[in-house]
Ligand SMILES: [Fe+2]
């Protein structure tokens with residue numbers, strides 16, 4: 001496994017963990033609505049920064065173009081499908097944000113469930129198809145180079161301080177909603 005795909009797989013693990021927390025949040029009964037809205041807001045912030053900007057940014061700006069350079073199709077096929085799912089995921093985040101603003105918990109919960117299903121499937125497809133192919137056709141040197149670009153990208157969109165804050169937030173949610 002190359003360094004770049006390994007980095008993305010590690011991020012998938014973090015995302016899947018947060019999706020489990022999200023599910024626990026939307027199905028938890030004991031919280032009152034005001035508390036829930038606050039958690040939803042925090043979690044949306046994570047999805048916007050870490051999933052959309054950082055993780056999808058790495059795939060869209062660096063990994064996918066590298067695959068296209070190596071002969072993958074741009075318009076049709078798995079990459080176009082992955083890009084479409086990224087757009088769909090962003091749409092869901094928009095709807096969830098609106099729902100939080102209007103304090104519409106039912107709409108948030110319904111959309112959150114769709115978001116979770118979409119992203120879980122998406123991650124599975126990426127790992128089994130896209131990353132598996134990437135590990136075959138992108139050599140170690142090019143993977144190292146991609147990884148360096150990932151690091152720069154991460155620094156640009158997240159930065160060290162925020163990174164730690166996000167980790168601390170995940171830890172708090174996991175404790176609060178008992179997710180291991
Ligand atoms: Fe993706």
Ligand SMILES: [Fe+2]
Pocket residue numbers: 008012055059123126
């Ligand atoms: Fe991904």
